[in-house]
Structure formats: structure tokens, C-alpha cells
Amino acid sequence: MEWQQLITDVFTRISDELGIVLDGLTVDDLNQQPRPDCNSIGWLAWHLTRSQDRNMSEIAGEEQLWIRGKWHARFDRAPDPAETGYGHTTEDAAAFNSPDGTTILEYHHAVLEETKRYISNKLSEDDLERESYSPTFDNTNLVGRRLLGVINDSLQHVGQAAYVRGLLRGKGWSSR
Numbered sequence: 001m002e003w004q005q006l007i008t009d010v011f012t013r014i015s016d017e018l019g020i021v022l023d024g025l026t027v028d029d030l031n032q033q034p035r036p037d038c039n040s041i042g043w044l045a046w047h048l049t050r051s052q053d054r055n056m057s058e059i060a061g062e063e064q065l066w067i068r069g070k071w072h073a074r075f076d077r078a079p080d081p082a083e084t085g086y087g088h089t090t091e092d093a094a095a096f097n098s099p100d101g102t103t104i105l106e107y108h109h110a111v112l113e114e115t116k117r118y119i120s121n122k123l124s125e126d127d128l129e130r131e132s133y134s135p136t137f138d139n140t141n142l143v144g145r146r147l148l149g150v151i152n153d154s155l156q157h158v159g160q161a162a163y164v165r166g167l168l169r170g171k172g173w174s175s176r
Contacts, residue, residue, distance in 0.1 A: 004123065007147065008116045011052075014154045015112045018045060020174060021161045022101035030098040034167045037090045041161045041168075042098025046075065047085035048157035049108045052115060054084050055150045059132050059143050060118045071107045075099055082136045 030042030057064040064081050072079040128144035
């Protein structure tokens with residue numbers, strides 16, 4: 001297995017897990033917070049996808065799908081490339097109004113396809129050691145470290161969303 005396939009497989013598994021978590025949930029379910037100071041499933045799914053879109057677009061030197069694909073309009077949000085949920089206050093997260101699960105997954109799948117295309121066709125092993133600037137954080141990091149960060153955050157957030165679903169629906173919601 002080539003290293004690019006390994007990385008794209010991880011992103012695909014994250015996407016598959018997100019699909020399982022969102023399956024059958026209503027918009028009310030997606031917006032429900034288990035406590036007033038906790039993130040909802042919809043916010044977590046949006047945030048992990050926005051973070052992947054922003055990071056991969058910055059690494060690739062391309063415009064985010066959030067803006068280019070007008071996904072911001074489908075989420076009824078501003079076309080702000082820096083607005084990913086990072087730094088949201090408890091009030092910001094509570095004010096987030098999730099669209100339906102299909103919209104979240106369609107955006108996520110579009111970001112996944114862009115990620116796979118870039119990693120498979122444009123990212124070289126030498127690029128992993130290349131520095132990549134993030135205007136969102138006004139810092140520079142190696143591409144390989146950024147990829148690991150996106151994977152780590154995405155795994156955490158999909159796990160958090162699964163846990164919240166378990167809190168809302170109880171045991172037995174997953175076929176595992």
C-alpha cells in the first residue's frame with residue numbers, strides 16, 4: 001500500500017463513521033446539545049468538515065469548497081474562509097443551526113473527494129516536509145504535521161458526535 005492510499009483510507013473511514021453517526025437523525029437531533037455548554041452533533045459534523053476543507057485548501061493553495069461550491073449558503077452562514085468553529089464560544093456553538101444530515105454529508109463527501117484528489121494526484125512525499133502557511137492561525141507548519149492534525153481532530157470529533165448520539169438515543173443505535 002502506498003502512503004497516499006493509507007492517508008486517503010483514513011479520511012474515507014472518518015467519512016464512513018460520520019455517515020453512521022448521522023444516519024436517521026432529524027434536524028432537532030442534530031441541534032440538540034446534551035448540556036447547554038456542550039456541542040451538538042450538527043455542530044461537530046460541520047466543524048470537522050470545515051476544518052478539513054480549510055486545511056486541505058490552504059495546503060493545496062486552492063479556494064475552499066465552502067466558498068467556491070457555495071456551501072456556506074446551504075448552511076445559512078457567511079462565506080468566511082476562517083469561520084470553521086475554531087474559537088467558537090459556548091454561545092456561538094449553541095446558536096449554530098444545523099441543516100439536515102444529508103446536507104452535512106453532501107458537503108463532507110465533496111470535501112473528502114477534493115482531499116482524495118489532492119493527496120492521490122498532487123501531494124508528493126517531499127511535500128510532506130514543505131512548510132504551509134495558515135492565514136486562519138497566522139502560522140506556518142509542515143504539510144505532514146497539518147495532515148496529521150486534521151486526521152486527529154476529525155477522529156476526535158466524529159467520536160464525540162457518536163458519543164452524543166449515544167447520549168441522545170441510548171445503546172443500540174449502531175449496528176456494531
